[in-house]
Amino acid sequence: SQTIHQWPATLVQPVGSPLSLECTVEGTSNPNLYWYRQAAGRGLQLLFYSVGIGQISSEVPQNLSASRPQDRQFILSSKKLLLSDSGFYLCAWTFDGDGGYTFGSGTRLTVV
Amino acid sequence: KQEVTQIPAALSVPEGENLVLNCSFTDSAIYNLQWFRQDPGKGLTSLLLIQSSQREQTSGRLNASLDKSSGRSTLYIAASQPGDSATYLCAVRPGNQFYFGTGTSLTVIP
Numbered sequence: 567s568q569t570i571h572q573w574p575a576t577l578v579q580p581v582g583s584p585l586s587l588e589c590t591v592e593g594t595s596n597p598n599l600y601w602y603r604q605a606a607g608r609g610l611q612l613l614f615y616s617v618g619i620g621q622i623s624s625e626v627p628q629n630l631s632a633s634r635p636q637d638r639q640f641i642l643s644s645k646k647l648l649l650s651d652s653g654f655y656l657c658a659w660t661f662d663g664d665g666g667y668t669f670g671s672g673t674r675l676t677v678v
Numbered sequence: 679k680q681e682v683t684q685i686p687a688a689l690s691v692p693e694g695e696n697l698v699l700n701c702s703f704t705d706s707a708i709y710n711l712q713w714f715r716q717d718p719g720k721g722l723t724s725l726l727l728i729q730s731s732q733r734e735q736t737s738g739r740l741n742a743s744l745d746k747s748s749g750r751s752t753l754y755i756a757a758s759q760p761g762d763s764a765t766y767l768c769a770v771r772p773g774n775q776f777y778f779g780t781g782t783s784l785t786v787i788p
Contacts, residue, residue, distance in 0.1 A: 600775075609778060609780040609781065625775075654719075658722075662774075664709040664729055664771070666724055667722075672720070672721040674719070
């Protein structure tokens, strides 16, 4: 069966520091991968998605970036965090076509 | 662009009551619709996935229906329990992306 792993679970980082969040999927190949952010009390905001290695689509211009160095690995990065980057970051995967989403357990990021 | 609306935004019911959550979307050209549950501070748990060719899906006390032509879905929860308290989100998939509603916050009072 397929599983999705996301880490770390919580992170407290100072303003201006770098960020790297990792997401990996097991038990499948060539998944579509997604990064979402959920600010406190707000809805889900799609940040990036990828349909294949090296293919990244950005939905929101910001100081975050994403990379997909391997088929089942998706990384969210920032060179310098802002206070506004605080939030709950969720990774998700699905099959191309009519598959449903499966989400990871999320990373709670607090920028101080 | 697809827009997804969930009504009501919040709902409070006594334990044991049957309830219906509503989801509407503006573009009927979708592959599927998915209902999720989110507990405070947690990730999203998939409840039901309805393909565009289906009318409904059932899992235990949950039943989700889909009327693609009218752009509507409902999530029916039978015999609600305090453990059902959570935020419920619906999402539609017209392509590589899913579009989410803002959710319904459900509180079941013991």
